[in-house]
Amino acid sequence: MKNKTFATWLTFLGGPLGLHRFYLRGLGDLLGWMLPMPTALxxxxxQRVQAFGQDDVLSWLLVPLLGFTIAGCALNAIIYGLMSREAWNGRFNPGADPEAPAGGTNWLTIGAVVAALLIGTGVLMASIAFSFQRYFEYQIEEGRKISQ
Incomplete structure (x- = not known):
């Protein structure tokens, strides 16, 4: 029986490493093995920002990958946490009764949804702001080079 509360917390906390995919779908899940790649990048x-500063072009292409992965996993945690008991058990506990307690929602599930909403939104906004700031600064520098 796959527990919805545990899966929601695991998606929020360990999602960028694919842990929730392994819990819900097993070790043969391809997406679970691929999720650590954008996280590592x-x-x-x-690390490149810390070593070379914010003017490093490669770093401003790589940093948002982490933010978007965290935000996507937070969104997935919200979806899992808000899933109805029948839908959860039908999808992840197919042999169980649709009213089985493993798919139930409690205060810990709601806490995971709230935490995922707060952190996920903040990380997503920071990633978008960082990306656009670096992009526009790069465009301004290229425009200055052309005008000189």
Whole structure:
């Protein structure tokens, strides 16, 4: 029986590593194995920012990968947390009764949804702001080069 509360927290906290996919679909899940790639590339982008500063073009392409992966996993946690008991059990506990308690919502589930909403939104907005700021600064610098 796949527990909805545990899956929601696992998606929120370990989603960028694909842990929720392994819990829900098993170790053979391809997307679960692919999720750490943009996470690792984003972390590499953060290391490049620390080493080379914010003017490094590769870093401002890589950093948003981490943010968008975290935001996507937070959105997935919200979807899991708000799924009805019948839908959850039908999808992840197909042999169980549609009213089985594993698909139930409690306060811990709602806490995970609220945390995912707060953190996911903040990370998404920061990723978008960082991306657009770096893009427009790059465009201004290229425009200055052309005008000189």
């Amino acid at each position: 984003g972390l590499y982008g953060i």
